[in-house]
Amino acid sequence: MKRSIPTKRTTIYDLAELAGTSASAVSAVLNGNWKKRRISSQLAEKITRLAEEQGYALNMQASVLRRERSKIIGMIVPKYDNRYFGSIVEQFEALARERGLFPIITCTRRDPALEIEAARAMLSYQVDCLIATGATDPDRIADICSAAGVRAVNLDLPGSRVPSVISDNFAGALELTRRVLANCEREFGEKAPLLFVGGRGTDHNTSERVRGFRAAHAEAGVAVDETLVLTCGYAPEKAENAMKAMAEKVGTLPRGMFVNSTISLEGVMRWIRRSGHYADRIPHLGCFDWDPFVAMLGDHIEMVRQDVPRMLDAVFEIIDSGASDLKVIQIPPIVEQTG
Amino acid sequence: MKRSIPTKRTTIYDLAELAGTSASAVSAVLNGNWKKRRISSQLAEKITRLAEEQGYALNMQASVLRRERSKIIGMIVPKYDNRYFGSIVEQFEALARERGLFPIITCTRRDPALEIEAARAMLSYQVDCLIATGATDPDRIADICSAAGVRAVNLDLPGSRVPSVISDNFAGALELTRRVLANCEREFGEKAPLLFVGGRGTDHNTSERVRGFRAAHAEAGVAVDETLVLTCGYAPEKAENAMKAMAEKVGTLPRGMFVNSTISLEGVMRWIRRSGHYADRIPHLGCFDWDPFVAMLGDHIEMVRQDVPRMLDAVFEIIDSGASDLKVIQIPPIVEQTG
DNA sequence: CAATTCTGCTTCATCGATTGAGCAAGCGAG
DNA sequence: CTCGCTTGCTCAATCGATGAAGCAGAATTG
Structure with a gap:
């Protein structure tokens, strides 16, 4: 059963010979436009059957090369x-x-x-x-x-x-920050600035989220503490290191945090656990992204989930319609229910 | 700047014309075997430069069609x-x-x-x-x-x-079960059978893991409770439903569980939280798969992480060597340290 | 100086599918 | 019986890259 010479693949020429017809008839039948090309249904059936029997598979390379x-x-x-x-x-x-x-x-x-x-x-x-x-x-x-x-x-x-399709980062961050601020105030009885950690300061999403973060602070009448805005990159290690450095610098640690992605959250959580700084009171977290196990981590975490189905629908709408106007479509993310 | 007629792609024929040479020379130069084909380095350079200038990109479909x-x-x-x-x-x-x-x-x-x-x-x-x-x-x-x-x-x-490359499911499950059994015994002072949940009973991995699960029970002198072996599929909903049904059937709920994948764990955790059955005492869990946030869920969860780098190295070793003997390579999974 | 070798190319068939153009047979109308 | 139309196909060019074979002209050898 073992053959070192790979079975030569069946082509439309092979099928044509077997069917006693031409390759072009075979091609027409197999790619479905045999009606347009006036092939009789008898021949079509015969070719289809033969293709089945021979385990014919279209050579996409050849097909794509020829097609538009x-x-x-x-x-x-x-x-x-x-x-x-x-x-x-x-x-x-x-x-x-x-x-x-x-x-x-x-x-x-x-x-x-x-x-x-x-x-x-x-x-x-x-x-x-x-x-x-x-x-x-x-x-x-x-x-x-x-x-x-x-x-x-x-x-x-x-x-x-x-054209671009993105989450409405500003609105999502605004709402997320609001919630974390409210959670902190509820538990600790006072308004205090939150920490922002994760993401690249230069990327659009991060800067929009920082903008939402600031807007929520402004709304609440809380001044943003600039030493607490850590756009250190997404990787867990980067977030972890940034937290470490921050902790050494500031007097009192923030009681609430805005974490810019689950990836960064991985590092943040690691630091929280390892450093022991929050052993007494768990900080309130907001995470811009969703993960089912993060949701189970406790009721001190709020999450914003990007609406992937709607985002991709929007992408394919652009593709299907052939539109090429330079608009940026913003899809509102979903604020997850905690608990 | 907008053109509805897509820019005709540069081909080797275009380059040949520009360089005043033949397409085959261009081809030889661009796919790197121009030395073998005795093309002068002057011409090679000229063609390379032209290709760069014209933003030439190889048409892979054509190339693949021709190649072996x-x-x-x-x-x-x-x-x-x-x-x-x-x-x-x-x-x-x-x-x-x-x-x-x-x-x-x-x-x-x-x-x-x-x-x-x-x-x-x-x-x-x-x-x-x-x-x-x-x-x-x-x-x-x-x-x-x-x-x-x-x-x-x-x-x-x-x-x-x-050839196949898989995890050593038996060994991994054996060790995982051992640990969960030990954790349960330590906390509750008595040996009791665990629950097995997730996976398809018909698939190799699940049956091997069940075998490991049974072996660990046998080792510990604990009889497996057959009503607690729930190979209900992987999906979270399936695991959740299986748990629900199980809880209605059994007298006392198991104090420890072997969960066959993080996917199933999602459903198990959901049920644990929603049902409230474990409100007093969290069950000891073992999960055959790893996730960073699951690891943070608490020290009552043991995890076995499949060794993906080694598995893929093994896959490519088979591919590189051209081996086709029907062996099954088993890669030992990694038992994660808890805490 | 003729014979050979080497250099540096070009020519052309090929991979498999697609498709516009064309052709022969059949059929109906006039 | 002939003209024109339809039916049911076939022919051949084409997509772009590849590489075996071949062919001038230059360089080397005896």
């Missing part, structure tokens, strides 16, 4: 290590498949160079459209796509060259 | 909603890219039909090799691949037609 559109759609994503990106990818695949598109995905691990390389690779594979998710430099990717005449859409982080 | 091997490697994965599969996919991409292979991944959401369809789609794209991860029917996929002369490897769940 490839029906391949690409997505670039930073990581697979959290629920947010996980559900983005899963949803993306489902919606693509629904439309008869073939999804290909690349994880760039937040590496800007890999991001560009991945975009180029996707173009080489003739994607019809590329979705850049959480890209560090979405405009660069958009430029590369535009040079190849390929449509692009930004997701999660906005760009200025192609 | 596609250098595309496929992976089928059930879900993206947990750390285990997330890191599998991330690692897979990294290792593939390291080898100059182009990874394509499809998420089947545990749907057997989609699994087959996805495998066929990958074959249509001429993958050189397909990794079936956690497939419900790995042998079916292996057969489809073999008919096309494509190599396959099973990951996470073993099959009988191609």
Whole structure:
């Protein structure tokens, strides 16, 4: 049963010979437009049966090479290590498949160079459209796509060259901060500024969330403590180190925190546990992102969950409609019920 | 700047014309074997420069069509909603890219039909090799691949037609069960059978883990309570419902549980919280899988983490070496330190 | 100086599917 | 019986890259 010579794949020419007909008839039958090409249903049936019997599989490379559109759609994503990106990818695949598109995905691990390389690779594979998710430099990717005449859409982080779909970070952060401030006031009886930790100060999402954070403080009549705004990056270690440094600097530790992603929360929680600073009283947390186990961590954590289904619907609406106006669509995130 | 006619892509023929040479020279230069083909370095340089200037990108579809091997490697994965599969996919991409292979991944959401369809789609794209991860029917996929002369490897769940890489489920479950039994005995002073929940009784992993679970009970001289073995599927809702049904049936609730994946744990935790049955004393848990936030849930949870890096190294070792003996490689999982 | 080798290319068939153009047979109308 | 139309196909070019085979002209050898 073992053969070192790989079974030569069946082609339309093989089928044509078997059916005593031409390759073009076979092609027409197998890609469904045999009616347009006036092939008799008898021949169509015969060819279909033969294809089945021979285990024929279309050679996409050949097909795509010849066709105008490839029906391949690409997505670039930073990581697979959290629920947010996980559900983005899963949803993306489902919606693509629904439309008869073939999804290909690349994880760039937040590496800007890999991001560009991945975009180029996707173009080489003739994607019809590329979705850049959480890209560090979405405009660069958009430029590369535009040079190849390929449509692009930004997701999660906005760009200025192609349409973008993002969460309403300001509104989400505003509400989240409000809640944490209220929780703190309820428990400790006084208003005090919160800590903001995680994210890159230069990225749109983080700056919008900081803006919401500030707005909520202003609303409550609390002055933001600038030494407590730690946009140190997303990685757990970075958040952990930033917390450590912060604790050494400030007099009294904040009683409430705004954590900018579950990834950063991992580091924050680690620090809280290891440092022992909060052994007496657990701080109130707000996390911009959702995770089922974080939700179980206790009722001192509020979460804002980005609305992935609506975000991806918006992405595909742009793709389906062929729209290319440079709008940024903001999807309101969902404030999770605690408890 | 907006053009409805997509910029015609530069091809090697365009470059050839610009360089006043032939397409085959361009091809030789751009795919790096111009020395073999005795192209002068002057011409090589000129072509390289032109390619750069014109933003030339290889058409992979054309290239793959012509070549013997596609250098595309496929992976089928059930879900993206947990750390285990997330890191599998991330690692897979990294290792593939390291080898100059182009990874394509499809998420089947545990749907057997989609699994087959996805495998066929990958074959249509001429993958050189397909990794079936956690497939419900790995042998079916292996057969489809073999008919096309494509190599396959099973990951996470073993099959009988191609090599497999899995966790040492028995050993992991044995150790995990031991620990939970010990934790229960320490706290409650008596030995009592644990609950097993999650997974499909028919899948290899689950049955091996149940075997480990039983072996640990036997070792401790505790009889397994058969009404407490709930292989109800992985989904959170299934685990939750199984717990509910179990609670209505048994007299005293188990004080310790073996939970077969973080996914199932989600349902178990939900039930524990909602039912209120464990309001007085938290049960001791063992989870076969790892998640950072589960680890933070408390010191009453033990976890076994599957060794994804080693598993994928093993997969690529099989691929690199071209081995096709039907062995099942078992990778010992890592017992996480609690606290 | 003729014979050979080497250099640096070009030519052309090929991979498999797609599709516009075209062709032969059949049929109905005039 | 002929013209025109329909039916049911086939032919051949094409997509872009690849590489075996071949071919001038220069360089080297005996």
